[in-house]
Amino acid sequence: MESSKVTQKLTSDADWTKWYGNLKLVARIHEVWNYIDPDQQLVNTWPRLTEPSPEAGNFTNELALAKARHADRMEDYKRANKGIIAVLSWVTSTVEAQYINHVSSKESLREMIIALRDELAPDNYARQQLILRRYQAHMGSIKRSKLSDWLSNYIDIMDEVVDVGLPALLDPTTQVADFLKAVEPLAPSYYTTATFSFNQNSIKKPPKAGEKCAGIQQANFFRQ
Numbered sequence: 001m002e003s004s005k006v007t008q009k010l011t012s013d014a015d016w017t018k019w020y021g022n023l024k025l026v027a028r029i030h031e032v033w034n035y036i037d038p039d040q041q042l043v044n045t046w047p048r049l050t051e052p053s054p055e056a057g058n059f060t061n062e063l064a065l066a067k068a069r070h071a072d073r074m075e076d077y078k079r080a081n082k083g084i085i086a087v088l089s090w091v092t093s094t095v096e097a098q099y100i101n102h103v104s105s106k107e108s109l110r111e112m113i114i115a116l117r118d119e120l121a122p123d124n125y126a127r128q129q130l131i132l133r134r135y136q137a138h139m140g141s142i143k144r145s146k147l148s149d150w151l152s153n154y155i156d157i158m159d160e161v162v163d164v165g166l167p168a169l170l171d172p173t174t175q176v177a178d179f180l181k182a183v184e185p186l187a188p189s190y191y192t193t194a195t196f197s198f199n200q201n202s203i204k205k206p207p208k209a210g211e212k213c214a215g216i217q218q219a220n221f222f223r224q
Contacts, residue, residue, distance in 0.1 A: 030083030038114040044080045047073035175215030
């Protein structure tokens with residue numbers, strides 16, 4: 001799964017959002033995100049064998065049961081440790097060398113992620129401005145892009161718009177109007193039909209939980 005499809009290099013703060021999203025994806029594939037998440041404290045610790053009291057009447061059976069439970073916990077530990085090592089390898093292969101050098105002395109992968117976040121993650125306002133600039137550049141690039149790639153990138157950007165609550169782009173009417181204006185040069189007939197349909201059935205409310213925003217809905221209609 002650590003293919004080029006999910007690989008995002010972390011070379012500057014502009015890469016943080018997508019890189020961090022891919023980090024979570026890779027860690028969840030290996031089922032170790034809870035051990036890496038910088039906002040959690042769960043640690044994968046070496047399991048200890050707790051032996052029953054020698055005075056227990058059924059000491060032999062209790063000891064056998066304790067060993068069996070310990071063996072299960074040891075397998076869980078080894079599996080998680082293997083996953084953490086795999087994610088560490090992914091991190092070191094995707095983060096610019098200068099940033100890896102800054103965090104390589106940390107005692108755990110989680111501490112490395114925390115340090116990277118402290119150095120590179122933009123605050124919410126800064127992230128909003130980065131996304132807004134990407135959006136503006138993207139909306140004017142449709143003639144220079146493969147349409148399928150342009151649509152996929154548009155959807156990714158709009159997911160980020162919703163995620164950060166970017167005020168300038170949360171209005172459903174603005175989203176659809178911007179999308180239709182962008183695709184008009186390539187699909188004038190679609191623009192005319194969709195504009196009429198949208199005006200007749202104008203979306204006034206934000207999407208419900210689990211629904212995609214109006215811009216993404218329009219992009220999916222366009223794809224059909």
